[in-house]
Amino acid sequence: MNDMRILERDVSANTAKITARGVQVYYGESHALKDVDVDILSGTVTAFIGPSGCGKSTFLRCLNRMNDTIAICKVKGEIRLDGADIYDKRVDPVVLRAKVGMVFQKPNPFPKSIYDNVAYGPKIHGLTRSKTDLDEIVESSLRKAALWNEVKDRLHAPGTGLSGGQQQRLCIARAIATSPEVLLMDEPCSALDPIATAQVEELIDELRSQFSVVIVTHSMQQAARVSQRTAFFHMGHLVEYGETGQIFTNPKDPRTESYITGRIG
Amino acid sequence: MNDMRILERDVSANTAKITARGVQVYYGESHALKDVDVDILSGTVTAFIGPSGCGKSTFLRCLNRMNDTIAICKVKGEIRLDGADIYDKRVDPVVLRAKVGMVFQKPNPFPKSIYDNVAYGPKIHGLTRSKTDLDEIVESSLRKAALWNEVKDRLHAPGTGLSGGQQQRLCIARAIATSPEVLLMDEPCSALDPIATAQVEELIDELRSQFSVVIVTHSMQQAARVSQRTAFFHMGHLVEYGETGQIFTNPKDPRTESYITGRIG
């Protein structure tokens, strides 16, 4: 099972796509993220690991300002995408989110047909000129999400009638259909079976060539398999961040080490 | 279908808690489960594995008649709990569900306080005489679900405000608080981090001494770690069912083999 495909490719050659400095997040009174500094590189898969409740999802949601929708959530510090501060007043979170797509922990397909679920993003962003274009995008996205064969005969059935795993893959297809620059995935495979997981992981690897992927995962195997860089969170702190191989084989922080060695994934 | 019910080992000492014969499930027109025969043994952890959409959750929901709530769902065949047909007209599904508890794939805490979430089952089943009894049950259930330390200071905060993993552990705590005879778990760890997963797996192992556990999982590692028996589903068929060791090391059906070896989990 330890088939850690540590990638030889020169990670450092990639430029920083997102830089976060001194990020603090508060939910009302409670301090959920404490002073997090991270550089997300382009063309790289970055994995966030850490115990449940440590703030992985929270940080992920900072990166495309999904936290804006939670009234009590306050973000401090600086996060830059391609050098532009995404918390700048002039920044339109809508444009930001088009560039930084997201797949959520709980599958949340729209109560629409499978086709409409996937076509939704391209439609609102005006990515297509014609119905055929759109059909193409829908098909290729579903294919990439390893769902095409299962649903091609019922594209117009409701997305909510799919099984849990199918729903999650549908959400992935929906996210990649808008071809974002950065894709945030919050435990995308937690509802998937091994084969589908493998397909998604393959997809992630493929996507990396075009844009950065950030993935939250509980499976250290998965982190090891798909990511080039890994960040370990603990109790709202970013404990350690570095190349995946190094984190897994030679962690610097004792907390990381105890988490990794107590691993069981 | 391969008849895999030749029981060796100390497992054979355990009696069959649930016996399913010729179970067919239809969702309206679509035939989701086809002729499934399974014996769930007492004091045993049984794992259901298989690709997404193969019918694992469906079968699980048959075992405590949760399928009753889906109008279009029709179940045929025979399922017996301790020899009594659970689809008999005289059977009260409520009593059945008190005996056969369930944890769902998507965490679904009640929009109530954490305490009330856990205390709900014991309250409606009249399991306690006093408030102290109830407090005790809540605490021990939360401890068993490895959540106590995280929430002991905010037992009266809403359960919906927890992180995904915390929510799922809360649901587990809620299910075991009623001390069922059989516990059905639909991917209970898919939202959990490795440490919490280890705790839950430990818990499952502990619970086994008191009652049967059926667990749906996508992680073959997990199936191998926690279960004594494994059932492999494929496209609505029960392809293979037997001792976990045998299934993973020496599968008889080519489909099982290809699934296991294509494994990556």
Add this chain to the structure above:
Amino acid sequence: MTDATQHASLLEADPRTRRRNAAEMRFRLYGLIAVGIGIAALIALLTSVLGNGSSAFRQTFVEIPVLLDEAVLDKSGTRDVEVMKKVTTVGYTKLIQTALMAELAEKGIALGEMTPKDVMGLMSKEAPADLRKQVLEDPSLIGQTITFPAFANGRVDGFFKGRVSMESAKLDSNISPEQLQLAEAMKEAGLISTRFNLGFLTMPDASELRPEAAGLGVAILGSAYMMLIVLVLSLPIGVAASIYLEEFAPKNRWTDLIEVNIANLAAVPSIVFGILGLAIFINFAGMPQSAPLVGGLVLTLMTLPTIIIATRASLKAVPPSIRDAALGVGASKMQAIFHHVLPLAMPGILTGTIIGLAHALGETAPLLLIGMVAFVRDYPSAPPEGFLDPASALPVQVYQWTQRADPAFVERASGAIIVLLVFLLMMNAVAIVLRRRFERRW
């Protein structure tokens, strides 16, 4: 697939983004405008109601000392109430007239060519009746001189409130400019004052000859009784029916039929419920006319569909996972619904109740047929017997007052609407507070 650079730069919006943002702003603006339209309509209506009606709570009173002459009121001198009852209001009118003339003479107010009858025209016809009631209640008053506040005539009241002017009085057959001048002089002499009139809330309705004495006492009681009945019946029955239809009833043609049927009941004109009430409660069940009980039952039937529709919609909106969760720990369906689904549906149920009760509170048409649109001067007694006594209702009072010829009733109708709204707000306040407590997103 298209390449990644198509997305706009973060800081500078491309035309498409600008368009989308403009659409967003527009949409938001539409929303704000919609709320604004609603609020503006409310303000317009309320200002017109308040503007017309607030003066109904103030009333002009004439205060003069009246000698309760034994020779007139109790010739026998026995203070026997039965005997004293023989003296009608006509006798008291004369008494007041004498007192008024005497007082005017004492204050040195010139009467010009006015006859005593003209002078008496400044007083409400309610005054003698009021005095008679006081005396019969307490015969020992006879022989004393008492100063009691009597209503001024509606036109005089209108003069001090600005509704009647010297010019209009010239054309008005019920009042003359001279009388108004006299009223002004009396005001200067401190005999007439305009002040808050509690009687508007407590007194019963009055006839067209004395708008100044008309009050809402009976109507408020009647409405309160009816609303009590409506609330106590329609909320539980409506919720229970919705629970059955939404959660238990098999989904088949029959339940479709019931669903359509209930939606249809909401569209039945309210007067038809009056026809129903007349046929069933009065003619068949033999309940009395003009009784709040019958009114309450009819309004209950009328409110039920509203509550059922609102309740069903909000039951439907509760996510199924909550039901699964409860069933999964061994709750029965009934327990799952009463413990989890119903509390989550509560905001919608309360909204339905608010709207339904608001409708019921303001409705006149069905009451028309069951005898509640009536002139009732006696207060109903306390419940439960009071439910069977004749009573009026607030909207009925509004409806009747808007039909009266005397313009003084216009302000009173608006005043009654204010009371109705306050009544409504008090009723809703409870529901709104409750709704706030149940509201949550998941």
Add this chain to the structure above:
Amino acid sequence: MSVGLLSLIVLGLAVLGFILGRQRALAAVKGDPRDLHSLPAYYGYSVALFTAVPALLVLAVWLFVQPILLQSSVSALIPASDIAEGASIDLVMSDVRRIADGLDAVAAKAGLSPAALEAMRADMTDMRGRLAEVGVALGADVKPSALEAAKAWRNGEATGRLAMSGVVLVLALIGLAIALLRVKPEERARNIVEEFVKVLLIGCSLIAVATTFGIVFSLVFESWHFFKLYSFKDFFFSATWNPQFRGGSSLGLWPLVWGTLYVSFIALLVAVPVGVMAAIYLSEYASPRMRTVAKPLLEVLAGIPSIVYGLFALVTVGPLLRDYFAMPLGLGDSSSSVMTAGLVMGLMLIPYVSSLSDDIINAVPQSLRDGSFGLGATQSETIKQVVIPAALPGIVGAILLAASRAIGETMIVVMGAGAAAQLSLNPFEAMTTVTVKIVSQLTGDTEFASPETLVAFALGLTLFCLTLGLNVLALVIVRKYREQYE
């Protein structure tokens, strides 16, 4: 024993049953509720139900059946010759019943013994006068046979009452005993109670159905009379509505139906966009504080009596529309118009749409919104394409409710749209609606048994069928476009 007292006693027994049942259940397991099938309270409830329900049911049936039986036995005492010309036995029997009731009062007032009462003779005493003294009105003098019948009635009633009290009490006690004996740990008390609650729920939903039947029956009877007086064909296929005082009216339905649809349509044209947008704004954009203030404020609109709207339409909106729209556009110079009534009614309906829709929109799970935002949708796109479709069934329900209210409204139409029944497309012309005409024909000065009054019932029935059709249509549409979340 009076019915009220009897029911109170039965209810008291039920409370006792609750306490005993609960105790017995607990005692059976030595105070450990864990060994019980259901929670202890359920045992209590089940005993209480067994005590009260059969007894009260019998009581209700008895109260209903006894008069019928008495009626048939007593009416035999009235010889056919004593039934006045033009009267019927029913009429005489209602006199008999009133006399019977009055006898008690007479006896009480005069302090008569039962024997003296029994000896009272109609041809000796002035029964009518004596009854009148105690407030019982009779249409004619009391015939001896009627008095005898009344006495028989009274005796029968007294015996019946006594038997009823006995039966009901015994039944309650038997129920209590049996239910108590049945209390065992393994008894499915909860199921029993829940079955009962379910029956109760069914009963409640049947009230709605019963109301419909009541409405139909109370309309059908008089409609039948109407169609005997007025040709069916003229009512349904004539396009003139022109009732006359001394008959010869044209009572064609269509101008009214058209007016109803037109006014409602305009009202919805105002209320639906404004209401839905307001709901969207309040649930998606507004701060919680604004929402808590604005929502109840809008709800006040639903509570303002429609007469206020009517006056608003008549005094403000009507002349405004006439002077600034109708006259310049050359569409007429009527200040009361469909437009006026529709606009004002639309205002009244705003909260119907906004408040209910707001609740429904609020119930759409946040995860759906997150999903859409995560794809880079703007808030309005999310609302339009994800939230609203998910909330659609509820919103349609709210709109239907508003439409229903529009169809049933009278006051605003009377004052805003006038009373002229005509078929016209011009929204600035006066028209009227079915409901208005129902009210006005029913409360008019025409004699009741004339087609001019009875037409109100036929109109009511037609409107009932019409809205039924519309509702079926709406149901079908909602079914088709429903998007179920989760």
Add this chain to the structure above:
Amino acid sequence: RDNVQVAGSSTVLPYATIVAEAFGENFDFPTPVVEGGGSGAGRKKLCEGVGENTIDVANSSSRIKQSDIDLCTANGVTEIMEVRFGYDGIVFASDINGPEFAYTPADWFNALAKDVVKDGKVVANPHKTWADVNAALPAQNILAFIPGTKHGTREVFDEKVLVQGCEDSGAYEVFKTANAGDEDKAHDACMALRTDGASVDIDGDYTETLARIDANKAAIGVFGLSFYQNNTDKLRVATINGIVPTVESIAAGDYPVSRPLYFYVKKAHIGVIPGLKEYLEFFVSDDMAGPDGPLAAYGLVSDPELAATQEAVANEVPMGPLN
């Protein structure tokens, strides 16, 4: 039941409330409960039967009809007393600031009829202004608010104004010849109103008419005399045949447009419902319905034959068959 219950005509309602109020004040009985609801509905309720849960008195602005009597008989209400207590004047009035109007019935017929007679021929009504109808009238657009067909007043308006005007102007004869001598058809033709918006039916009450005139200053409305008397500062009354409508002119029979007001009493309730007899006698007493009583002050035209009525009430004389 210890209170008298009254229902019926909304025209009679104000008079009945005035009486009820004074009755409640001066007698030991509770104040009677007086309902409106229309003459037809009131008579229907009266005829529903004998007994506590039926009303005692039905107010009516028109005479009882045979169908009502039949219904009464069928329900055991055999003896009814008919009491005529006065007359209601019907006046035409316009905004106080507008011009004076002096009408004849013929003016009204020519202004509002669907078809009028011009030069001996039946033509669709061509008149736009009152001056077109009668050169002596102001040149103001014709716009009349007349009672809707549900109102009893409309019957009087049709009868005493339109048909009268029709006959006066000679149109009746023309219609009769046009309809081959059929008098009913000729009558109908006299009462057919134009539908181009010049004549507007009002289904509401007089306050609505007043409000409409307020919103539409150039209109003429039909009112009850009592309503006009309470609003003399807003309305300018028109004369008919040169006669100003007043209580006196109507009582004298000079002013042509008026109608009798009645109430009907269920005789079986007299002596049973406490206070009923007293109420009836009080109502028709000179103190109330007399020419100097409060009802007259409010606008009731006192019945010259009131004494006979008082006697009939005192003797509880039931009405005979309709003639």
